[in-house]
Amino acid sequence: MFGYYLDLALxxxxxxxxxxxxxxxAIGLGIGASMTMLTVLHVMTADxxxxxxxxxxxxxxxxxxxxxxxxxxxxPDLWTWTDAMNLLHDGKGVRQAAMSGGQVTVVPPGGVxxxxxxxxxxxxxxxxxxxxxxxxxxxxxxxxxDGKRARVAVITRQLADKLYGTPxxxxxxxxxxxxxFRVAGVVDDWHPVPHxxxxxxxxxxxxxxxxxxxGTAIGLKLSTMGSMSCWGDFPQDGDMAKASGCMWMQYWVxxxxxxxxxxxxxxxxxxxxxxxxxxxxxxxxxxxxxxVMQWLDYNHVVPGSVQLQTLLALGFLLVCLVNTVxxxxxxxxxxxxxxxxxxxxxxxxxxxxxQLLVEAALVGLAGGVIGLLLSLFGLWVVRQQPxxxxxxxxxxxxxxAATFALAVCATLLAAVFPAWRAxxxxxxxxxxxx
Amino acid sequence: MRILFQIRPILAALxxxxxxxxxxxxxxxxxxxxxxxLVFVVYGTVQRSRVPTGVDESRIGVIQSxxxxxxxNSGTIENDLAVxxxxxxxxxxxxxxxxxxxxxxDSVFLDPSHGHKLGRVYEFQGSQGLSRTLGxxxxxxxxxxxxxxxxxxxxxxxxxxxxxxTKALGQHLFPDGRALGGVIYDSGNNPLRVVGxxxxxxxxxxxxxxxxxxxxxxxxxxxQDGGGGFxxxxxxxxxxxxxxxxxxxxxxxxxPGHVSxxxxxxxxxxxxxxKSDLASGRMLVAxxxxxxxxxxxxVSGLASFWVQQRRRQIGMRRALGATRRDILRYFQAENxxxxxxxxxxxxxxxxxxxxxxxxxxxxxxxxAHYLLAGAVVLxxxxxxxxxxxxxxxxxxxxxxxxxxx
Numbered sequence: 001m002f003g004y005y006l007d008l009a010l011x012x013x014x015x016x017x018x019x020x021x022x023x024x025x026a027i028g029l030g031i032g033a034s035m036t037m038l039t040v041l042h043v044m045t046a047d048x049x050x051x052x053x054x055x056x057x058x059x060x061x062x063x064x065x066x067x068x069x070x071x072x073x074x075x076p077d078l079w080t081w082t083d084a085m086n087l088l089h090d091g092k093g094v095r096q097a098a099m100s101g102g103q104v105t106v107v108p109p110g111g112v113x114x115x116x117x118x119x120x121x122x123x124x125x126x127x128x129x130x131x132x133x134x135x136x137x138x139x140x141x142x143x144x145x146d147g148k149r150a151r152v153a154v155i156t157r158q159l160a161d162k163l164y165g166t167p168x169x170x171x172x173x174x175x176x177x178x179x180x181f182r183v184a185g186v187v188d189d190w191h192p193v194p195h196x197x198x199x200x201x202x203x204x205x206x207x208x209x210x211x212x213x214x215g216t217a218i219g220l221k222l223s224t225m226g227s228m229s230c231w232g233d234f235p236q237d238g239d240m241a242k243a244s245g246c247m248w249m250q251y252w253v254x255x256x257x258x259x260x261x262x263x264x265x266x267x268x269x270x271x272x273x274x275x276x277x278x279x280x281x282x283x284x285x286x287x288x289x290x291x292v293m294q295w296l297d298y299n300h301v302v303p304g305s306v307q308l309q310t311l312l313a314l315g316f317l318l319v320c321l322v323n324t325v326x327x328x329x330x331x332x333x334x335x336x337x338x339x340x341x342x343x344x345x346x347x348x349x350x351x352x353x354x355q356l357l358v359e360a361a362l363v364g365l366a367g368g369v370i371g372l373l374l375s376l377f378g379l380w381v382v383r384q385q386p387x388x389x390x391x392x393x394x395x396x397x398x399x400x401a402a403t404f405a406l407a408v409c410a411t412l413l414a415a416v417f418p419a420w421r422a423x424x425x426x427x428x429x430x431x432x433x434x
Numbered sequence: 435m436r437i438l439f440q441i442r443p444i445l446a447a448l449x450x451x452x453x454x455x456x457x458x459x460x461x462x463x464x465x466x467x468x469x470x471x472l473v474f475v476v477y478g479t480v481q482r483s484r485v486p487t488g489v490d491e492s493r494i495g496v497i498q499s500x501x502x503x504x505x506x507n508s509g510t511i512e513n514d515l516a517v518x519x520x521x522x523x524x525x526x527x528x529x530x531x532x533x534x535x536x537x538x539x540d541s542v543f544l545d546p547s548h549g550h551k552l553g554r555v556y557e558f559q560g561s562q563g564l565s566r567t568l569g570x571x572x573x574x575x576x577x578x579x580x581x582x583x584x585x586x587x588x589x590x591x592x593x594x595x596x597x598x599x600t601k602a603l604g605q606h607l608f609p610d611g612r613a614l615g616g617v618i619y620d621s622g623n624n625p626l627r628v629v630g631x632x633x634x635x636x637x638x639x640x641x642x643x644x645x646x647x648x649x650x651x652x653x654x655x656x657x658q659d660g661g662g663g664f665x666x667x668x669x670x671x672x673x674x675x676x677x678x679x680x681x682x683x684x685x686x687x688x689x690p691g692h693v694s695x696x697x698x699x700x701x702x703x704x705x706x707x708x709k710s711d712l713a714s715g716r717m718l719v720a721x722x723x724x725x726x727x728x729x730x731x732x733v734s735g736l737a738s739f740w741v742q743q744r745r746r747q748i749g750m751r752r753a754l755g756a757t758r759r760d761i762l763r764y765f766q767a768e769n770x771x772x773x774x775x776x777x778x779x780x781x782x783x784x785x786x787x788x789x790x791x792x793x794x795x796x797x798x799x800x801x802a803h804y805l806l807a808g809a810v811v812l813x814x815x816x817x818x819x820x821x822x823x824x825x826x827x828x829x830x831x832x833x834x835x836x837x838x839x
Binding site for chain 1: 472713
């Protein structure tokens with residue numbers, strides 16, 4: 001039966017090639033444009049650390065003074081040095097790391113005249129294991145190195161290749177400004193999208209090239225980068241560890257079980273209470289604990305322009321669907337005569353309906369092929385654009401399959417109403433006028 | 435007049451295709467809603483990219499020069515500035531950065547205890563000559579004077595510092611109009627006394643009115659070595675690329691221990707600042723064009739169908755004396771009626787979508803003339819799309835009437 005319907009559908013589509021082409025093109029354009037934008041959105045809202053994101057949490061406490069206090073306002077997004085060090089010392093998570101962005105002047109073996117600036121991350125030992133970075137050579141540093149402010153560094157494979165011509169650079173000397181560091185390890189390419197662990201560097205920023213122990217970097221007064229919010233005085237000598245009234249750090253913690261998460265929430269409240277008793281905090285405990293995806297959502301990471309484009313692309317798909325409904329409707333109704341003959345010969349309404357849907361599905365399939373080609377082209381165009389996220393726009397298998405599914409489903413949906421109208425025609429009346 | 439006489443039969447004919455006509459109207463209405471809002475969004479971006487920063491943009495160049503810590507360096511900022519000034523065509527040079535480039539923002543207060551926050555302002559800080567180099571127009575008071583700005587070596591956390599303030603910030607902080615001579619505080623403890631008001635100085639261009647809330651402070655630099663942004667202003671905009679190259683080379687020579695990372699003109703900085711927004715705008719326009727093509731295809735497809743379906747009726751009308759022109763006019767008038775219906779519905783949709791976008795994306799209110807322009811575009815598009823099928827209809831010979839289907 002299905003073969004027969006297919007045959008009928010093909011004949012019908014061939015009868016009016018122009019109109020068939022119009023329908024296929026309209027669906028293809030609609031699918032192509034909307035899938036291009038949906039893919040961009042899909043990439044931008046993707047999980048930056050798959051498999052780990054539900055176990056990584058960003059805690060927040062509120063160390064600010066009562067001044068400018070607004071009831072119900074959430075705690076700040078950044079950490080003070082003192083609080084970050086206290087939490088790190090307590091070590092209540094499975095793993096934890098305090099961190100800040102920074103900038104270092106890398107002096108290559110070639111000499112000072114070739115020096116260049118690179119983005120750095122000043123962090124603590126757990127960073128690498130917690131975020132799942134893999135090492136091409138050597139390894140990270142340990143808590144002992146953090147404590148004694150060891151001059152060690154971890155660099156990316158890209159930087160190792162640039163400086164030493166080999167990824168096997170563990171043990172080599174890395175000169176940052178006027179200080180020498182020992183390369184402890186070389187990490188493989190790691191490009192979490194978005195740059196979730198520090199959104200102050202730009203939501204879709206490239207990862208850092210150099211990692212240095214936080215204590216070492218602050219002790220040597222290497223320059224920090226990112227957002228800073230102060231209510232107290234900033235120390236004149238630039239020693240960030242003394243900036244007790246400034247928030248400028250990030251803090252991440254790994255918690256593996258719901259029980260640990262609950263315990264950690266309690267801990268944050270207790271910590272805030274203790275600090276208030278000590279007189280450091282003035283406000284009542286105001287804490288949050290968000291996992292990676294909640295953190296991204298809370299920070300509205302997807303740019304408004306992409307959301308707007310996606311919305312418009314969906315509106316566009318809607319226009320294309322209405323267009324298809326209208327074209328299918330006239331096409332089906334025009335074939336009233338033929339359909340009536342089939343009904344008079346004993347075909348049930350149901351089989352006429354199915355036959356028409358098969359025809360529509362064929363149109364949808366062809367539209368899907370065109371749509372897929374158009375979205376490949378569309379994504380290529382997006383990649384040529386000088387936007388921050390341009391390089392990420394690629395069609396993966398999920399999205400390719402989704403493109404086809406969307407094309408066929410959309411067309412079938414569009415065909416339901418016209419097909420229903422067509423099989424409700426009264427055969428006798430139409431046959432008489434013939 | 436003839437067209438008016440035709441409207442009744444057209445309406446009668448459309449009534450028998452109610453569903454298809456309504457679908458077509460819906461399609462046109464949706465197109466119009468998307469069209470109006472999208473053009474509005476893109477036009478807003480283009481307009482924003484043309485807002486001036488208030489500085490002498492076409493004559494300013496920037497050199498980013500970074501001192502490498504630990505290398506012997508004989509350079510001093512005083513000397514660096516002298517070297518830059520000596521470059522042919524350079525009229526002013528300073529140690530400091532331009533607008534749109536790593537601009538700092540800080541909160542300002544009217545009292546030293548920081549009790550009452552007045553807003554966040556852009557702070558332009560630099561060495562002597564910053565204001566001269568930026569070339570912002572002073573409308574009241576005086577420019578910063580090299581003899582009165584504090585020396586960076588004598589800085590204390592409580593000393594009074596003279597500042598320039600933008601007109602917009604002055605009006606915001608001192609609604610009584612007495613900004614000149616007024617004192618404000620930033621998050622430090624220094625009183626900042628306003629000595630001059632500049633016309634405009636935008637730290638960034640986001641479209642918000644506080645883009646133009648800026649202050650300028652200068653410090654006298656002498657024998658200190660410093661790295662970061664150096665800025666020059668030239669006499670003749672055409673000479674800027676040449677002068678910038680010469681200035682970067684001179685600075686490098688004076689500071690062998692510095693790394694010259696980047697040099698760029700203010701025009702390049704602006705192009706870079708807006709390239710992402712303008713790229714998004716181009717993508718939206720591309721979507722819009724495809725949308726119009728699809729709508730035209732839909733209109734054209736339906737019209738072709740109706741022409742085919744009514745071949746016999748057309749033949750009869752021709753046999754009864756209607757001219758080719760009459761048939762053409764009939765289909766054009768029919769299209770005009772359908773598009774008009776769609777446009778009316780579309781105006782409602784466009785406003786609804788605009789209300790949603792206003793809430794979701796802080797978009798401004800859609801002005802009515804966008805709807806009018808959208809309607810005109812759709813009418814023209816409709817006429818264009820129907821022209822082919824209508825011409826085919828007018829070519830139907832009268833003899834068709836005598837044949838059976």
